[in-house]
Amino acid sequence: MTIRGRSLAGPLLAALACVAVIVTAGGARAETEDCTTPPEMTETDVKLPHLAERLKAHQPATIVAIGGASTIGKAAGSADLAYPHRLGQDLAQDFPDSPINVINKGVPRQSAKQMFERFPTDVFAEDPVMVVWEVGINDAVRGTDVDDFAATLQDGVEELKNRAIDTILVDMQFSRSSATVINFEGYLKALHRVGDLADVYVFPRYEMMRYWSEQKVFNFDDVAPEDRASLAARVYDCLGRKMAGIIQHAVQ
Amino acid sequence: MKAASAPPPPALPRDLRLDFFRGLALICIFIDHIPENYLNYVTLSAIGFFDAAEVFIFISGFTAALVYGRALAVRGTLIATVQVLRRAWQLYVAHIFLFVIFIAEVSYTVRAFNDAMYNEEMGVGDFLEHPHIAVVQALLLQFQPTFLDILPLYIVMLLIFPPVLICLRWRPLVVLVPSALIYLAVQVFNIDVPAYPPGVVWTFNPLAWQFLFVLGAALGLGLTRGRRQARLAQIAYWPALVIAALVFVIRLSWTFHGFWDAVPALFLRHLWPINKGNLSPLRLVSFFALVMLVAHWVSPQARFMRSAAAQPLVLCGRHSLEIFCLSILLSVLGHFLMSEFNAGFSMQVGINVVGIAVMCLTAGMLDWYRAVQRMPVTTA
Numbered sequence: 001m002t003i004r005g006r007s008l009a010g011p012l013l014a015a016l017a018c019v020a021v022i023v024t025a026g027g028a029r030a031e032t033e034d035c036t037t038p039p040e041m042t043e044t045d046v047k048l049p050h051l052a053e054r055l056k057a058h059q060p061a062t063i064v065a066i067g068g069a070s071t072i073g074k075a076a077g078s079a080d081l082a083y084p085h086r087l088g089q090d091l092a093q094d095f096p097d098s099p100i101n102v103i104n105k106g107v108p109r110q111s112a113k114q115m116f117e118r119f120p121t122d123v124f125a126e127d128p129v130m131v132v133w134e135v136g137i138n139d140a141v142r143g144t145d146v147d148d149f150a151a152t153l154q155d156g157v158e159e160l161k162n163r164a165i166d167t168i169l170v171d172m173q174f175s176r177s178s179a180t181v182i183n184f185e186g187y188l189k190a191l192h193r194v195g196d197l198a199d200v201y202v203f204p205r206y207e208m209m210r211y212w213s214e215q216k217v218f219n220f221d222d223v224a225p226e227d228r229a230s231l232a233a234r235v236y237d238c239l240g241r242k243m244a245g246i247i248q249h250a251v252q
Numbered sequence: 253m254k255a256a257s258a259p260p261p262p263a264l265p266r267d268l269r270l271d272f273f274r275g276l277a278l279i280c281i282f283i284d285h286i287p288e289n290y291l292n293y294v295t296l297s298a299i300g301f302f303d304a305a306e307v308f309i310f311i312s313g314f315t316a317a318l319v320y321g322r323a324l325a326v327r328g329t330l331i332a333t334v335q336v337l338r339r340a341w342q343l344y345v346a347h348i349f350l351f352v353i354f355i356a357e358v359s360y361t362v363r364a365f366n367d368a369m370y371n372e373e374m375g376v377g378d379f380l381e382h383p384h385i386a387v388v389q390a391l392l393l394q395f396q397p398t399f400l401d402i403l404p405l406y407i408v409m410l411l412i413f414p415p416v417l418i419c420l421r422w423r424p425l426v427v428l429v430p431s432a433l434i435y436l437a438v439q440v441f442n443i444d445v446p447a448y449p450p451g452v453v454w455t456f457n458p459l460a461w462q463f464l465f466v467l468g469a470a471l472g473l474g475l476t477r478g479r480r481q482a483r484l485a486q487i488a489y490w491p492a493l494v495i496a497a498l499v500f501v502i503r504l505s506w507t508f509h510g511f512w513d514a515v516p517a518l519f520l521r522h523l524w525p526i527n528k529g530n531l532s533p534l535r536l537v538s539f540f541a542l543v544m545l546v547a548h549w550v551s552p553q554a555r556f557m558r559s560a561a562a563q564p565l566v567l568c569g570r571h572s573l574e575i576f577c578l579s580i581l582l583s584v585l586g587h588f589l590m591s592e593f594n595a596g597f598s599m600q601v602g603i604n605v606v607g608i609a610v611m612c613l614t615a616g617m618l619d620w621y622r623a624v625q626r627m628p629v630t631t632a
Contacts, residue, residue, distance in 0.1 A: 114451065143398040145455055147525035147532075154525075180591040181357065183398065185287035189510075190525065197521055 035238035037208050042246055046201035048166040051130045052251035058097040064105055064123050066115055067134025070173055071106025075232035079104050086240025094248050111138045112152040131160055134170035140187045150190040157198045169195050169202045174209035175220035203243055267552040270311050272562060275569030277307035278579055282607055285583035288595055291604055298507055300499050301526050302539040309461055312406060313468025320417055321473050333414040340410035346577050347403040351390045353581060354397050389448035396447055399580045401455035408458045409465045420473055427466060435463035438530050460531040485547055492544035499538040564612035571618045575611050582607040
């Protein structure tokens, strides 16, 4: 648990920290009220052994974030506003002794298969110790055969495992209007099942965003065009922080 | 299958199983196409490795062989060929009709897609960004958005059907051996059929699924012929029963595992995912196991299929093309209602009940209309 105390009020901070721990259950830091999710949503006993080893030895660690438009931060307008950027910032704060480099390899509108085909050039070439694979939106939109989708994911996860790279999968984004016309269910199920079978953590982005949408924390559906980028940036920021919390918890 | 006693020309009484099970498949297609629908847990895909698509294609092959086989025997090659092509044309028109519905849906929801997070990823753009290409590709059966994938397969099957049918009647192995070899080649070499946009493939790989259609046709023809089949079916009964039971237990354990982790998902690690596009042998085998059982347990004129309760399903199956199109429309609508308003239990029950009722009533109406048309005009 790290609470970066800026003030002298030790006891008060400790009390706050307890509250934060209760509220975020495993999330490492006190969050702005925007991002809270039910504790069970981020509960996990995932292990990231290779990353943990690097961090313990105070060695540099490279993380590759491969994915689609939301990885590259298209909706927010810049990769610096996307979740991998925030993830890198938070991890750098948490592990000041290890230079952590998060490389963003998001390319909009790619299927799982197209991303998998990019692995040699975009992932392995960077020699990462961990990969965050955000995947599934394009397959659901295009209606790729669900079983093909699952098989590609399995191949990808397997390959990463063989190369001693830790993996986190990230499932789809939620918005009510897109869920109205696109059938995500089968793809979500397949993605989570691949994670279960391979002991790979699936970051539940869809459930989180659904929760925020239902709790009216964020409204993804009726947004004035000029407000879209800032909303996207806020959501990416939340997601990046959530993920950093989970990783921080997992490597301890 | 029971051997028929009459020679081909006099029409046999219609095999009600074809209508009944095709009707059942259509209802399953409607249910399966609505995401997060609780009824998904009780459709065909919940008891085997296959789903309604296999039933639909198999029975379509079977029926095509029955109908056009008789036409071939009675009215000759030319007429039968023209009849098959006319049917393919009807399917094509239906496909284009569904495509127009798809366009309507996409265009209508374009505004919905203006949401902040999804703007970029929504490749509905395939149509809206390049309509001139997408329309042509749809006409060529190459652009197959969701729901628009099984009719193209059926159309292609009918286009190749006249020579298939002629050869099946002449020397069945001339068709069956190449068909099986192509199917095996797809399994071994993973051959895909490219579609539009680039990188996308035919959802139902016609090179694989043709095998199921041809097998259906072969059985459909055999029905009007000898009784060797009956003996074969007797021998295959027990293995089929064992396979179907095993598959049932395995598949059920997967479903329960989804609800409750403590239930082990048997062989999930080894068997899943089971490829649908290429019609994985697991699907094919488990499907034929069930076909064997149905053939054994249910006679062509079984009483229950003539009961009032079964009538709606039989009618749906009899007008399968119209009801299929309707089911697609209704499931799109159901999905929309559930995500737009609520997906609560009562809403789900309502959507399922109303949807199935509309399908059955429409089938009944179509049947009534057909009967009226066929009635001789008595007065001027």
